[in-house]
Amino acid sequence: MTSGSPVIEQYRQLLEVSTQMLGLAREQQWEALVQCEAGYLVSLQRVKSLDREQSLNGSEREQKRDLLERILEQDAETRRMLESRREELSHLIGSSRRQQALGQAYQAGRGSIASRLRAVPTDERP
Template sequence: MAEHESVVVRYRELLEVSSVMLGYARSQDWEALIQQEARYAVELDRVRVIGASGSLSESERQDQLQLLEQILTQDAETRRLLDARREELSQMIGNSRRQQALGQAYQGGRGGVSTRLRFNAPDGSM
């Protein structure tokens, strides 16, 4: 019985870590979230090892299922928040690259557009 209880205990530990991670994602504390992922991976490995060691009673299986559903719900929300952050960073990088390209285009010729117009004017008026 102690072995089976530890499976449920491990799922509770995993749920706790998942809750902490979701809290960090909601508060946009990305550094803390990344650090917490290591603890999540350790707990997940423990669940896998212990979960493979035997069968559970019906009540333990129900507890396990309920905890797993909560973990998956939290994980989905955490991923949604991370996806939104990734999209935000992607847009920022894209904007930065565009600004850099524009800066290089304008600074590269130092009046490059007017200089090119002067030498390529069809009527020779420049």
């Protein structure tokens, strides 16, 4: 099922990059995934350009359809994992903000108590 068509070869390369990105998402290698996405976008632009320039025969159109289906399935799974990661980070940021607010409230209350204690003469303190 090998084709000499440059368009089909570009779709295969796009599928390879998509597969790599999905693997990185599964391994939670987020920084590497972001870097890999740059290569994916370059491959995508090449495919779009070649696809407009060349017409495909029936067999090549079928190969293109199969490759596109696999690419889209992997892309959807990668996006689900990224959405899950975004929600996780959002939760962590919310928790961090709450902890920071509690810490600030504690420090403010602590300072307030200390200043009130200083205002009370030593012999009147409990």
